[in-house]
Amino acid sequence: MALPLELLDNVFATLAPADLLVLARTSPAFFPIAQRHLYRSISLGPSTKNPLVVVLLARNPHLARCVRSFHVRMEPRSPIFSSFYTALAKALVNMTGLESLELSLTTCSSSVLRAAISDPTVSYPRLRHFSSSIPFDSTVVDFLSKAPILDSLSLDHIPDPKSPPLTPLVPPSILPALSQFTGPLHAALAIVPSRPLASVQLHDGDLTEEIVETLAASSQNLLNFSASTSSPPLPILRSISRSMSNLVYLRLMNTQNFLDVPDRTFFLQVAEVLYDILELSAFELCGMYWNSSKRKISETEERRIWTTPYEISFPSHADYTEFDDAHSLFAY
Structure with a gap:
């Protein structure tokens, strides 16, 4: 009696490629x-x-x-010929059942996507994750328009600071289900607003208070946010606290050269800001990881209290205590 196709499919899914090759040669039914x-x-x-x-x-x-x-992940010195990219472009046209696609091709341009976008019959109805080193341009946007349920987008290309990139227009109908974005700031500004992003991680760009307001305009509450800024961190953190009040994880790197070592007042002010982001459970500032614990501030309310990386606890607004002078000597 023949085994059900579903059972055979589940069995084959557990096998190594070498075993699958053997079975393919064993029976026409298995092939x-x-x-x-x-x-x-x-x-x-x-x-x-x-x-x-x-x-x-x-x-x-x-x-x-x-x-x-x-x-596909190739190193800069990988000996890849142009014929490989031609074949890759044609193969992508055929791979319409894709669920995850990663293209890391250092010598490649968006030309590998053009065959797919030029064919109106090609779409990727199952594609949920797309990661690419290709510069964010109109060709990439056209390719994304063929993935209606894309959930995760990672753009690894870092623009040349001497040549500001031209940001393509991203129509509102594209990426309606996107919840995770990792990439350059200029792409985030075009993609994040009005889309249901829960996680935004920026690997370049200079975060400002105005940009915080723009990125906070996603159609869902941001839960995970990571970025860098050259501005003083406190105004940026206050803007994040106002605009992204539902954050669970926050990472802020600062490229500013501090002339003075951050003192006790600075850390107290940071703790004040964090105290107002009620759901925040993990925070990193300039490589420093802050700890926290929940404490009751009344019979009916519990709030998270933040501790600096140097294990100095900052309670609620009305309950700050004095600290030993030695603790004022903080350094990154």
């Missing part, structure tokens, strides 16, 4: 199931022995449609 799992997840890196799998996917659409996860 399509084994083949589907062999091509389900493909990862190519600098040490990949056979990058010609990209050519195979470009020439065989039925195999490319089996791919759910496709990751």
